[in-house]
Amino acid sequence: MxxxxxxxxxxxxxxxxxxxxxxxxxxxxxxxxxxxIPQTLxxxxxxxxxxxxxxxFPHNVTADAKGGPASPAIAAEASWKFTAEKRGSYPYVCTxxxxxxxxxxxx
Amino acid sequence: MNILTNKLALAAAAAAFSLTALxxxxxxxxxxxxxxxxxxxxxxxxxxxxxxxxxxxxxxAFAEQMVTDHSGVNKQAVALVTKLKVTPAESDLSKSxxxxxxxxxxxxxxxxxxxxxxxxxxxxxxxxxxxxxALDKTLIPNxxxxxxxETLVKVRPAFVAHLEHAKHIAASLK
Numbered sequence: 001m002x003x004x005x006x007x008x009x010x011x012x013x014x015x016x017x018x019x020x021x022x023x024x025x026x027x028x029x030x031x032x033x034x035x036x037i038p039q040t041l042x043x044x045x046x047x048x049x050x051x052x053x054x055x056x057f058p059h060n061v062t063a064d065a066k067g068g069p070a071s072p073a074i075a076a077e078a079s080w081k082f083t084a085e086k087r088g089s090y091p092y093v094c095t096x097x098x099x100x101x102x103x104x105x106x107x
Numbered sequence: 108m109n110i111l112t113n114k115l116a117l118a119a120a121a122a123a124f125s126l127t128a129l130x131x132x133x134x135x136x137x138x139x140x141x142x143x144x145x146x147x148x149x150x151x152x153x154x155x156x157x158x159x160x161x162x163x164x165x166x167x168a169f170a171e172q173m174v175t176d177h178s179g180v181n182k183q184a185v186a187l188v189t190k191l192k193v194t195p196a197e198s199d200l201s202k203s204x205x206x207x208x209x210x211x212x213x214x215x216x217x218x219x220x221x222x223x224x225x226x227x228x229x230x231x232x233x234x235x236x237x238x239x240x241a242l243d244k245t246l247i248p249n250x251x252x253x254x255x256x257e258t259l260v261k262v263r264p265a266f267v268a269h270l271e272h273a274k275h276i277a278a279s280l281k
Contacts, residue, residue: 034264057179057265076179096172097268 024083028052029102031059031074031094036102043084043106052079059100063092069104133249134198140188140255141195142204142246146238147177147184149208150231156215157227165276166224173231173269180262187258200241207234221280228277235270239263 024046030037032054043049051061051074058073061080068090071080084106094100134142150173157170188195211230218226242263250256 033261034268055179055265056183056262057176096176097265097272099264099268099271 024048026050031055031100034097034100036061036100039101040103040105043104045085045087045106047084047106049082049084049104050079051082053077059094059096061092061102062095063090063104065090068092134200134245135196136191136250136252136255137188137193137196138198138201139246139250139259140184140193141197141201142241143184143259144181144195145201145204145208146241147181149204149211150177150234151181152208153211153215153227153230153234156212157223160215160219160223161227162220163224163280165279166228169228169231169272169276172272176265176269180265183258183262187254191252191254193252200245225277225280228273228280231273232270232277235266235273239266239270242266 025043026048027041027043027050029041029049029051031051034055036051041049049069051059051069051071053059053074053076056076058075060073061069061071061082063069065088067086067088069082069092071082073096074080084104087106090104090106092102092104154170154173154177158167158174161167161170211234215223215227215230242259247256247259247263250259
């Protein structure tokens, strides 16, 4: 990456950060083909994360750590919303299909 | 059932299944749809029986999940074949799955308590392994329609998760 590109990225990030301060962002995590997409998502405190289940059967989003997402079963084609509050890294699984793993980073 | 006979039963079930699969010529999409529906239906029926029979909370939760997940896959499969105007067709593999399912139900109905739980869960291990083998060797390679193939690829990890879950419960029932 050239210096100019880095500067542009930094400027864009600053703008984004500014926007995030102004209004909390909404992020989507797709649950599709037994995967959380994206697998790792970084958000800011106050942001909302929506998990949208595209699989034909229920999943859940269950973090071990307190303050992380802990959903009920999310039915096929349904969504579940979580507002990130506490900073931290929250690895989570679907307890119904434990091979399904994701991480929500609040920073 | 001890570990050796358990393993032998698994091997026998897997062998019977793959022999049937090999004996059959490559299934077309209508037959693949029939196999998918049969495979899910067999596990839904076993799950419903287990829900009503078991006293073990872990087995009950697993059985409930099997009914829910496999009903979901069936609903999706039926919606897809309806859209594609394909009628699920019988084949040797779909017939052998149904026969295996009926034999399993008949056997399970003679058992109670821990014996029932073990037999149900052991069969779930063998069944899911057999379906994964069928997906890998027969169904996914032969699916012609791209959406049908994609659906099979996407549900495969669910069968793997169920297999691991069933193995985990089987180990705890020993």
